Amino acid sequence: MTEPVRRIIHIDMDAFYASVEQRDTPELRGRPVAVGRSQERGVVAAASYEARKFGVRSAMPSLVAQRKCPELIFVPPRFDVYRAVSAQIHAVFARYTPIIQPLSLDEAYLDVTDPLLPRPSATAIAQEIRAAIYAETGLTASAGISYNKFLAKLASDYRKPDGQFVIPPGAGEAFVADLPVGSFHGVGPATATRMNALGIYTGADLRRQTLDTLVRHFGKAATFYYGIARGEDPRPVEPHRPRKSIGKETTYEKDLLQEEALFAALATLSQSVWHACTRRQTSGRTVTLKLRYVNFQQLTRSRSFPDPVTSAIALEETARFLLHPLLPLPRPVRLLGITVSSLASAEEKPASRQLSLLSNFE
Structure with missing residues (x-):
């Protein structure tokens, strides 16, 4: 018996963060908007389509974005609002299928091979989903429909914004x-x-x-x-895809050069990452330090252990250990980040390995 042809939809919200801000502040509609902070070390988190016409893109330094688009309006991010709207959108998805793989707050794959509601095609389902999202949130979404994830994602970019496109089997x-x-x-x-x-x-x-x-x-x-290259992608839509890492990074208002300032920054980052780990009842065996100099040169250093990290102190000590060979710094640092990966659930963690972990640094 042959397997049925999969029907995969990729939904991608249009300029999500910026569109939420334009929805909630009518005077921003039709104007170039960047979500982020207009400051020396600011970075654009998202740009409206009006701003993208000037070449403004996410992850662009705010000063560069302002030069490209002098009329650009910066709006500080409101992630609690974005998360709430994302929950509304995912509730719409769940009416049609339980097989949903979120990629971010504004993007997801849906497997509608066997949908919860009888509809003639995946195209009709995508159309209904987009209409429901607009009716309930006032935001537009684009959709790609195909027989695998790779093609569905390509297709969703093909009619942006507020459109959908189908790549049928064999095409x-x-x-x-x-x-x-x-x-x-x-x-x-x-x-x-x-x-x-x-x-x-x-x-x-x-x-x-x-x-x-x-x-x-x-x-x-x-x-x-x-x-x-042949239009093939066997990867399934994974509704319970395990998280691979937990991390935090910060771009600093003032460059960091002195050891005291660097170690204080690592302590703050370690506490933040560990709080996220405990909230998710997990930890990891690999710690990665990310460092970006003022000239934008970037370095990463990692260390793995037999057992997961067991405290913020152990995480901070590991980060210090990774930083130590780079001292004294050749130039100031503008960004630091700490990530924990090779995650394990709380049940898998040993009762206490902090002393053995820290003994590696003696």
């Missing part, structure tokens, strides 16, 4: 052939650059590579790249 390979590999979800900027250096610019170029060639250059990711 995936032709659809990706002319697209640049840099537009593929799962191919980041660094990988796209490496592919370009190998003469791989489009999906068709990628499809011409043998699996052995891709393995030689891209290792474990080669099988995924080989598949998507």
Whole structure:
């Protein structure tokens, strides 16, 4: 008996944070809006479509965004509001399927192969979902519909904003052939650059590579790249996808250079990350320190242990241990971050390993 063709929808809210702000403050509608802070170390968290026309993008330094768009209006983020609206949106999804994989507050995959409500097609379901979201939140969403996750996500970008697009069974390979590999979800900027250096610019170029060639250059990711070049992606929609890491990073108003200031910053970050770990009743065996200098050079340093970290103190000591070889700093630091990964549930954690963990630093 053959498996039924999967019906996957990718829903992506349009300029979510900025659209919420424009919805709640009518005078912002139709104007270029950036969610973030207009300050020297500020970063754009989201930009309205009016701002994007000027080249303003998320993760862009606020000063650069202001230069690109002098009329840009900065609005401080309200994450409690965004989370509440996201919950409304996910409640709409749940009317149609229990198989929902959130990617962020404003984006999710839905498997509607066997929907809760009888509808003639995934296209009709996506249309209903988008209409319900607009009716209940006043916000627009875009949707991509296809037979796998990779193609559904590509399709959702194709009619943005406030539209939807279908890639039907059998059409995936032709659809990706002319697209640049840099537009593929799962191919980041660094990988796209490496592919370009190998003469791989489009999906068709990628499809011409043998699996052995891709393995030689891209290792474990080669099988995924080989598949998507042919419009294939066997990954299921995972409604209970486990969290892989917990972290916190901060861009500082004043650069950090002195050890005292650096260690104080690590203590604050460690407390914040540990609070998040305890709230989720988890911890992890790998601690990663992220550091960004004023010239935007970025470093990461990690250490793994046999057992999960058991306290904020142990986390702070690990971060200090990772920072120590970098001292004295060659230049000031603008950003620090701490992440815990290789997560384990509270039940899996040993009763107390803090002393053995800290003994590594003696």
